[in-house]
Amino acid sequence: MTVKTRFAPSPTGYLHVGGARTALFSWLYARRHGGHFVLRIEDTDLERSTQASVNAILEGMTWLGLEYDEGPFYQTHRFDHYNEVIDTLMEKGLAYRCNCSKERLEKLREEQMAAKQKPRYDGHCCDRGISPDEPHVIRFRNPLEGEVTFDDLIRGRITVANSELDDLIIRRSDGSPTYNLTVVVDDHDMGITQVIRGDDHINNTPRQINLYQAMGWDVPAFAHVPMILGDDGSRLSKRHGAVSVMQYKEEGYLPEALLNYLVRLGWSHGDQELFSVDEMIELFDLEAVNRAPSTFNTDKLNWINQQYIKDADPAHVARLLSPHMGDLGIDPSEGPDLVEVVEAQRERASTLVELAAISAFYYRDFEEFDPKACKKVFKGEADQALAAVSQRLAALDAWEREAIHDAIKETVDALGVGFGKVAMPLRIAVTGGAPSPDLDLTLYLVGREASLRRIDRAIATIQDTRA
RNA sequence: GUCCCGUUCAUCUAGAGGCCUAGGAUCCCAGCCUUUCACGCUGGUUACAGGGGUUCGACUCCCCUACGGGACGCCA
Numbered sequence: 001m002t003v004k005t006r007f008a009p010s011p012t013g014y015l016h017v018g019g020a021r022t023a024l025f026s027w028l029y030a031r032r033h034g035g036h037f038v039l040r041i042e043d044t045d046l047e048r049s050t051q052a053s054v055n056a057i058l059e060g061m062t063w064l065g066l067e068y069d070e071g072p073f074y075q076t077h078r079f080d081h082y083n084e085v086i087d088t089l090m091e092k093g094l095a096y097r098c099n100c101s102k103e104r105l106e107k108l109r110e111e112q113m114a115a116k117q118k119p120r121y122d123g124h125c126c127d128r129g130i131s132p133d134e135p136h137v138i139r140f141r142n143p144l145e146g147e148v149t150f151d152d153l154i155r156g157r158i159t160v161a162n163s164e165l166d167d168l169i170i171r172r173s174d175g176s177p178t179y180n181l182t183v184v185v186d187d188h189d190m191g192i193t194q195v196i197r198g199d200d201h202i203n204n205t206p207r208q209i210n211l212y213q214a215m216g217w218d219v220p221a222f223a224h225v226p227m228i229l230g231d232d233g234s235r236l237s238k239r240h241g242a243v244s245v246m247q248y249k250e251e252g253y254l255p256e257a258l259l260n261y262l263v264r265l266g267w268s269h270g271d272q273e274l275f276s277v278d279e280m281i282e283l284f285d286l287e288a289v290n291r292a293p294s295t296f297n298t299d300k301l302n303w304i305n306q307q308y309i310k311d312a313d314p315a316h317v318a319r320l321l322s323p324h325m326g327d328l329g330i331d332p333s334e335g336p337d338l339v340e341v342v343e344a345q346r347e348r349a350s351t352l353v354e355l356a357a358i359s360a361f362y363y364r365d366f367e368e369f370d371p372k373a374c375k376k377v378f379k380g381e382a383d384q385a386l387a388a389v390s391q392r393l394a395a396l397d398a399w400e401r402e403a404i405h406d407a408i409k410e411t412v413d414a415l416g417v418g419f420g421k422v423a424m425p426l427r428i429a430v431t432g433g434a435p436s437p438d439l440d441l442t443l444y445l446v447g448r449e450a451s452l453r454r455i456d457r458a459i460a461t462i463q464d465t466r467a
Numbered sequence: 468g469u470c471c472c473g474u475u476c477a478u479c480u481a482g483a484g485g486c487c488u489a490g491g492a493u494c495c496c497a498g499c500c501u502u503u504c505a506c507g508c509u510g511g512u513u514a515c516a517g518g519g520g521u522u523c524g525a526c527u528c529c530c531c532u533a534c535g536g537g538a539c540g541c542c543a
Contacts, residue, residue: 008543009543010542010543012542012543042543044542044543045542045543047542048542048543102541109539112468112469113468113469114468115468116468116469117468117469118468118469118470118538118539119468119469119539120469120539137541155472155473158471158472159471160470160471161470164469164470164471164539166539168540169540169541171541172541173541174541176541178540178541178542178543179542179543180543182543183543198537199471199472199473199536199537200536200537200538200543201537201538201543202471202472202537202538203470203471203472203537203538203539204538204543206471224472226472226473226536227536227537229535229536231478233535233536234535234536235536235537261479264479264480264492265479266479266480267480268479268480268481270481270491271480271481271490271491271492272491272492273479273480273491273492273493290479290480291472291473291474292472292473292474292535292536293472293473293535293536293537294478294479294480295478295479296478296479297477297478297479297493297494299478299493299494300478300479300492300493300494301493302493303492303493303494304493306506310506345505346506347505347506347507348504348505348506349505358504373503377503408502418502419502420502420503421502422502423502423503424502424503426502427502427503428503431503431504433503433504434503434504435503435504435505436503436504436505437503437504437505438502439502439503442503
């Protein structure tokens with residue numbers, strides 16, 4: 001049987017990292033087994049579903065590169081079909097109308113809680129033969145006896161007694177079907193073979209299995225992945241800062257780095273930390289998914305992102321960096337080649353936002369020299385050293401790394417001082433104090449004109465301070 | 468409250484009864500490298516929730532307790 005998995009978010013907000021990881025696992029599983037991956041929008045909650053959320057989810061999936069083979073399907077387009085199934089259930093006597101009031105249900109619930117029982121519907125209407133003409137909901141007639149067992153692909157065998165389950169509503173009083181019904185109908189119709197979803201659905205699984213069996217359908221396999229917790233141990237939410245996938249894009253994370261971080265959250269392959277997408281596909285395995293929930297840790301994400309910035313193709317990083325330079329008001333085409341800048345700076349930043357910030361000086365003069373660096377370096381004979389090196393740099397025939405390096409070395413020799421006596425003031429003069437690579441490379445990228453201009457400014461600053 | 472699920476360093480995890488005086492990674496600290504900042508390298512602190520079994524032997528299997536999470540909705 002061909003493997004088919006799905007991701008089925010409800011469009012009530014953006015795509016968050018928990019959902020993204022579930023989607024990733026489903027996608028990897030399908031890819032790993034040469035199967036199909038389906039995207040289905042579960043928008044049966046008319047009140048809360050929005051088109052903006054659908055767009056946000058699609059955007060997040062696209063950014064992460066989790067392309068789907070089928071869909072997106074919308075449950076709101078399939079109401080007629082759900083109603084057919086519900087009608088079939090009614091005809092078979094496996095569902096019934098119920099007109100219990102909110103008040104009765106609330107009272108029942110309170111009584112059960114007081115009696116230390118699990119609150120559940122008591123089947124009051126199951127044989128009352130309520131007329132279709134009066135307001136009602138339809139409930140599924142859950143088996144009263146026996147138990148439901150399934151072998152979860154991640155957690156092993158799970159058994160729940162039918163006596164723990166109640167007759168759930170499958171059609172609301174407004175005629176719309178509910179989640180537990182639609183999810184079963186869709187997973188069946190779409191031929192889903194492995195249902196991979198968050199473990200908050202474990203409790204729904206037995207009643208869904210009962211629905212499959214009532215319809216005489218094959219039951220798919222289930223895999224419940226543990227939740228992602230915030231750093232305070234509670235379920236990850238907006239309170240914990242960035243949880244929207246697109247926010248990570250804005251903050252300068254590479255999609256492949258986020259994917260790498262997410263795949264390692266709950267899954268492992270020995271001691272390996274870094275996985276290309278192709279490796280993930282090759283190695284991913286539900287059996288190796290952890291059963292315990294895990295905590296989202298930005299430090300580690302940052303490290304992984306840094307590894308990607310450092311080791312990925314510089315042209316690729318430059319393309320992703322460009323918009324972040326734009327955010328700083330810099331047009332990278334008006335200055336040194338951004339790819340060369342990336343090669344020079346990339347091991348000094350863990351996000352693209354940082355990389356942009358520490359690379360701005362290649363493209364424009366900085367506001368001021370870093371005060372701490374000034375205090376440390378712009379003193380003594382620094383102005384003379386700068387004047388001497390400036391003269392040599394100005395006289396260079398070609399503005400090339402080797403020539404620049406020689407000019408600095410010659411200045412050092414002529415002055416009879418240590419390398420740092422010239423190099424340090426020069427570096428601060430040209431960079432303002434930003435992290436930077438080898439001096440000759442730095443000057444080369446900044447360019448002769450800007451370098452000399454900044455050296456003059458540094459000399460003036462030193463002399464002002466002295467005066 | 469009831470039911471379901473879970474519990475190895477601060478965090479992500481390795482571990483399928485002896486290979487474990489518990490390994491890797493992040494974080495933190497120290498040192499090395501060094502013209503800044505990094506990168507890199509070396510080293511260090513830190514964990515099997517507790518208690519009972521089973522076994523010659525338990526991080527690994529079973530039970531209990533504790534703690535955490537989830538579900539209990541005309542949300543998904």
